Amino acid sequence: MIEQYIGIEDRADVLFTILNESVEKNNLSIITKVAMKALQSPVEDSLELVEKFYDKIDHINNPSIRLTLYKVMIEYSRAHGIMPYLAKGMLQSYLIGVMYYKFSVHAYNLCLFKDSVDMGINALNETITETRMRANTIFAICNSYYERDDFSKLRSTYESGKGILFFKEFLTSEEQFLENYEQTKEYLEKYKEFSLPEVEDNVKGILRMEINF
Structure with a gap:
């Protein structure tokens, strides 16, 4: 219904009102x-x-919604040559990406591994390009996937369930070893690509844990 209505509505004030209602419903x-x-x-x-659009975004608390709207503003500003707001949109998008990165690392340090993974993936999705920041994000995700499981318990679970056709459904939400283990290896391979001094030792640490498992 809303999509049909906005297709025929041209008044900016009405559309901004609809936007406010959509933000409350969190439908990206x-x-x-x-x-x-x-x-x-x-x-x-x-x-x-x-200008109105930028001011409106500034009053929204949800970072995912703000990021979505900044991307719309960036695309529009670039297409219409509105360079000041193109720059503002890109800066705000970058700052949200940095926020996700910091939250990911902080969540890992607090042993909130699921939150660390979620925030880290959000950070990577926002194309963080600063080398050490991106490397640290990937390493936090890698470690969080590893730390989320009790591997001794998961080994016995896997051995008893590996013959079941729908093995992933057999595992409980906290025992999905195969998925987390494969994702750990996936992000470890990405992390190994960085030529930073700490990378080699960090990779060795993860590999030692893998051998112990």
């Missing part, structure tokens, strides 16, 4: 469509629209 797909349509309103100046 609808939020993106409404935001794009609001910025394309033919009844207001492009620069004024982007």
Whole structure:
């Protein structure tokens, strides 16, 4: 219903109201469509629209929604040559990526391994390019996947369940060894690509844990 309505609505104020309602419902797909349509309103100046849009994002607390809206703003500003807001959008997107990185490492240090994985993947999805930051994010994810499991318990679980066709469904949510183990190896391989002084020792540490398992 909303998608059909925004297809025929051109008034920016109405579209911004719909955007507010969509933000409350946390539907990123609808939020993106409404935001794009609001910025394309033919009844207001492009620069004024982007200014209003940027101010509106600043009052949203959810970082995932803010990031989604900044991406819309970046795309629109780039297409219309609105360079100040292109720069502002890119800066804010970068800062959110850094926030995810810091939360990932901090969560790992607090032994909140699921949170570390979730935040780390969010950081990588935001294309963090600073070498050490990206390496540390990948290493935190790698370690978190490893630490989430009691491997001695998982070995017995695996041995008793490996003949079952739907083995993944056989495991409890806290015992999905195969998935976590494979993801640990996947991120370890990514981490090994960095030519940083600490990488070699960190990789050896993970490999020693793997041998002990």
